[in-house]
Structure formats: C-alpha cells, structure tokens
Amino acid sequence: MALTLLLVIFLVIKNRLRWVGWRVAFFNMLIGLLAHGVWLTCVLFALDNNVPAGIIALVVALQPMATGALAGLVTGERTNIFQWIGLILGFSGILVTVGFRIDFGSYQSVFGYLIPLLSVAGITIASLIQRRADIYDKGEKLPLDLTLFYQSLATTVVVFFPAVFVENLYTEWEPVFIYTMIWLILAVSLGAYGLMWLLIERLETTKVASLFYLGPPVTMLMAWLAFGDTIKWMDITGLAIVLVGVIFTQFNNSKTKIANS
Structure with a gap:
C-alpha cells in the first residue's frame, strides 16, 4: 500500500500518471498479482504457519528450473544443455547451503510444503508471460515506474482485504517495523523487483531466473555481516556451486530460437 502511494506521488509530480x-x-x-501478490503472500503465509525458512528457500529455488522447463513452450527461447547444467548446479548449491539446516521431522504438515510451491508458480508464470509480451507484443511499452504502479495497485487490492478482516489494519509502529518497511519498499519492491523486469526485458527468462539462486547465499552473507551469524564450510561450498551454476546458465553457444508468433 505504501509503495503504491509513493508511486502515485512520484508519477503526479512527474506528470506521468495516466490511464x-x-x-x-x-x-x-495480472503480472503484479502473480509476481508480487502470490509470490510474496505465499512466502509470508508459509512463514506465519511455521514452515522452516530453509524449506521455503529450497522449494522457492525450484523456480529457475521450472522457468527453464517452460521457457521453450511459452516464449520460444530454448534452454540449452549448458543452461540445464547451470540450473541443476544452482539448485544443488542451494541444497548444500540450506539442506543441512533443515529438520524435516520438525514440520509435518503437507499443506505447509505446498504453500511455497504457489510462490514458484506465481513468479514463474508472471516472468514467462511478461517475457513473451516483450518478444511478441509490438504495442506500447510502459515506462518502468508506470508499470510498477499498475502492478503494485493490483497487489494492494489483494492484500487490503486480509489486512482489514484478519489483522484489522493493526500495526505496531516500532523502529524495527519502520526500518523493515523502508527496506521492503525501497530495496526489494523498487530496487530488486524493478531490476528483475528490466532484466527480463533484455535477457532470456532462464538467465534471469538463475539469478534467484543467489538469494539464499547472499542472505547468508548479509546475516554474517549484519548479525554475526556463523558461516560454515557447507555454506561456502554451496555458494561456490551456485556461482558456477549461474555462470553456466549465462552460456548460450547458439542464437536463441524464437518460435514464430
């Protein structure tokens, strides 16, 4: 909601807000609903239902492989052997990084494991149909700020009802909450999320999706720098495997085969 308000103010000041x-x-x-609404809501809902963060990270890490498998069918961009090797290596790196931290016996609900899968479905479908539109749709392409406005507007509508009827719009305005909101709005929703769409406009979805593998290892390093969390040798090993996987995924010896529209 705060993001939508900020974008409205910015677009009005710049005289770019229009229908x-x-x-x-x-x-x-629709893109915003899937990529921001479904993806983020399901991750937070899983955490709220006590699904271990490691399990969520592991399930969400399936997204690049799902994108690689479907890219050829949806966008016509074939995933080559080097990219498949990279995707498999990337997932293996995530498995090494978070797998040894997971106590599967501590969480028994099958439903809990399915929630993060909806996140995978949401972000995968959104990125693929957006990439297909970037390739085949010759109509007007909106600037990023206007695109983010319409996407965040849809997300606001979706999360408004749970906020009203489940939480009664109750908020504890503590410093931690304020700092977290600033980070989520500026760094995540505007920075990382906006950058993702810029990359999807310019690169194959498989290449962009492979960058998601860097999420858990980078989070691990940030936790080490900010909170002094211990880094184990398995973490370093997993990070190295992920980096090799991402590099492999960027290789494409032949020109991308685009299906006829």
Whole structure:
C-alpha cells in the first residue's frame, strides 16, 4: 500500500500518471498479482504457519528450473544443455547451503510444503508471460515506474482485504517495523523487483531466473555481516556451486530460437 502511494506521488509530480487502457492495465495488474501478490503472500503465509525458512528457500529455488522447463513452450527461447547444467548446479548449491539446516521431522504438515510451491508458480508464470509480451507484443511499452504502479495497485487490492478482516489494519509502529518497511519498499519492491523486469526485458527468462539462486547465499552473507551469524564450510561450498551454476546458465553457444508468433 505504501509503495503504491509513493508511486502515485512520484508519477503526479512527474506528470506521468495516466490511464493506459483496460487491456494494458489488466495485463500489468495480472503480472503484479502473480509476481508480487502470490509470490510474496505465499512466502509470508508459509512463514506465519511455521514452515522452516530453509524449506521455503529450497522449494522457492525450484523456480529457475521450472522457468527453464517452460521457457521453450511459452516464449520460444530454448534452454540449452549448458543452461540445464547451470540450473541443476544452482539448485544443488542451494541444497548444500540450506539442506543441512533443515529438520524435516520438525514440520509435518503437507499443506505447509505446498504453500511455497504457489510462490514458484506465481513468479514463474508472471516472468514467462511478461517475457513473451516483450518478444511478441509490438504495442506500447510502459515506462518502468508506470508499470510498477499498475502492478503494485493490483497487489494492494489483494492484500487490503486480509489486512482489514484478519489483522484489522493493526500495526505496531516500532523502529524495527519502520526500518523493515523502508527496506521492503525501497530495496526489494523498487530496487530488486524493478531490476528483475528490466532484466527480463533484455535477457532470456532462464538467465534471469538463475539469478534467484543467489538469494539464499547472499542472505547468508548479509546475516554474517549484519548479525554475526556463523558461516560454515557447507555454506561456502554451496555458494561456490551456485556461482558456477549461474555462470553456466549465462552460456548460450547458439542464437536463441524464437518460435514464430
């Protein structure tokens, strides 16, 4: 909600806030609903239901492989052998990094394991249909700020009802909450999320998706720097495997085969 308000203020100041038509608005709101609403809501819902963070990270790490498997069908961009090797290596690195931390016996609900899968489905579908539109749709391409506005607007509508009827819009305005919101809005929703769409516009979805493998290892390093968390040799090993996997995924010896529209 705060992100949408900030974008409205920015677009009004820049005199760029405008109605783009039902077709374009619906498309961007659908992307936002899947990529931001479904993905983030399911991750937070899983955490709220006490699903171990390691399990969530492991399940969400399936997203690059799902993207690689479906990219050829949806966008016409074939995933080559080097990229498949990279995707498998990347997932193996995540498995090494978080796998030894997971106590599977501590969580018995099958439903809990399925929640993060919805996150995978949401972000995978959104990135693929956005990439397909970037390749084949010759219509107007919205600037990033206007795109993010329509996407965040859809997410706001979705999360508004749970916020009202489940939490009664109750918020504890503590420093930790404020700092967290600033980080989520500026670094995550505007920075990382906006950068993801810029990359999808320019690169194959498989290449962009492989960067998601860097999430858990980078989080591990940030926790070490910020909170003094212990880094184990398995963490370093997993990070090295992930880096090799991401490098492999960027290789493409032949020109991307784009299917006829």
